Amino acid sequence: MTDSWTVLKVLRWTTEYLKEKGIENPRLDAELLIGSALDKDRVGLYLCYDQPLHSDELAAIRQLVTRRASREPLQYILGQTEFWSLPFKVVPGVLIPRGDTEILVEEALRILQQQGDAPDGGVTGSVLDVGTGSGAIAVAIAHSCPELAVVALDISPAALELAQGNAELNGVRERLRFCRQDMAHLDGCCDDGHAVNDGRLRLIVSNPPYISRAEMAELMPEVKDHEPHLALEAGEDGLDCYRLLCAQALRCLQPGGWLVVEVGATQAASVRQLMEQSGLEQLFQRDDYSGIARVVGGCAPATNSAEVEVEK
Ligand SMILES: C[S@@+](CC[C@H](N)C(=O)[O-])C[C@H]1O[C@@H](n2cnc3c(N)ncnc32)[C@H](O)[C@@H]1O
Structure with a gap:
């Protein structure tokens, strides 16, 4: 030139x-x-x-x-992207939010709307976004539900720092609590000493890592060489995080609370099975706009057996 x-x-x-x-x-x-x-x-x-x-x-x-x-992703170079029609900052080291994940937000909002907010002991409580990354899901949900409190959890300090900035950027910082914790310990405490949850969550939402070890090698260079593997890989079959979430769901959710997750292109049936085995009911799935099952959800029974156990 x-x-x-x-x-x-x-x-x-x-x-x-x-x-x-x-x-x-x-x-x-x-x-x-x-x-x-x-x-x-x-x-x-x-x-x-x-x-x-x-x-x-x-x-x-x-x-x-x-x-x-x-092959560095365009969004890392520009330092920003859009999700849920909101501006988000992005930095290398934290996953770039994807358009497909808006389907998960849509399903989360549909469930929250169905639950309603009855003053007579109906649904209260907060929402937990597990593996918040840039904060895309937590911020989008909080932005759409002006009364809602959301806990945004991640194991990565870089992700949590970025998510806090994005919450501020979008005017929802005061309703989000940021929590550094491993998703294996949703019954543990965050860095600030507060419990991750009080066992009465109305919704756990997550787009966890779900790429299998074999699939990692086939990813585009933009993803494989530039995005954090911590945000992508989930063991031999890509299902490790779903196993963790399903195993803990009933202990964290209030009766009638939901676990809703994004899944990889071939994982819906396996994730449904994990949810069923863990005692979740009313399982559903939702396709993306190319007809691929992208979101799977399940509901804690009206009488949550995990809660009955604790009360005994
Ligand atoms: C696929 S990314 C999703 C990011 C964001 N929620 C989104 O949809 O764009 C998964 C996130 O999970 C986090 N993560 C990975 N392993 C984790 C663990 N054991 N405990 C908590 N978070 C974890 C990663 O740091 C990453 O931010």
């Missing part, structure tokens, strides 16, 4: 370059990267196609394009 290059010429060159490097949407990525370097949105970029670029602008573009050509 030389400094006689215009925005349009650089855009065309970058699009071709990214295409050669195997990038899926080269034109869109080129527009967003060049726009970011020049501090312009896509419309602003169209409006200055004929503008010649200075050497410092070309250097800034080159730096971003080189990162993308090495």
Whole structure:
């Protein structure tokens, strides 16, 4: 690139370059990267196609394009993404929220709406987001339910720091509690000394790691080489986290409370089985927009046997 290059010429060159490097949407990525370097949105970029670029602008573009050509995810380079039509900051080391996960949020909100909030001893209590990552699910739910308290749990300090920033960014910080804990110990305490839950959760929602060891090798370079494996891999068959969540669900949920999880493309039947074995009822699943089962849920019995045990 030389400094006689215009925005349009650089855009065309970058699009071709990214295409050669195997990038899926080269034109869109080129527009967003060049726009970011020049501090312009896509419309602003169209409006200055004929503008010649200075050497410092070309250097800034080159730096971003080189990162993308090495298959670093676009969102890490831009430092932001959108989820549930809300802005989220993203940083390397924390999973980028995916559009598919909005289906999990939709199901969580449907359940919360069904439960209602009866003043005569009906549903109260909070929601627990296990493996909150960027805070996408917890923030989206809190944003949609202005009265609700949400506990956002993760084992990763980097994730919790980012999730707190995203809660602030979206105006829900005061209704979220952030908890560093291993999902194997949902009956334990968070860093702040408070219990993760009081055994009366109305909803546990989770998009846990669910990639099997064999599948890890087949992931796209953007995911395999740049996103945290802690957020992706879940043992030999990818079901380890579901086993943990199902084993603890009845102890944490109030009677009639729900466990709702995102699942991998081939995992719905196995996760349903785990839920059934753990005593959850009214199992359901929901497909994504390509017809793949993406969310599985189950409900604690109206008389929660785990609770009866404690009362004896
Ligand atoms: C697939 S990511 C989901 C992130 C976010 N909820 C979303 O949907 O974009 C899974 C998250 O679980 C967290 N995690 C992995 N193992 C964990 C464990 N044993 N206990 C708690 N969190 C864990 C990871 O740090 C990661 O943030």
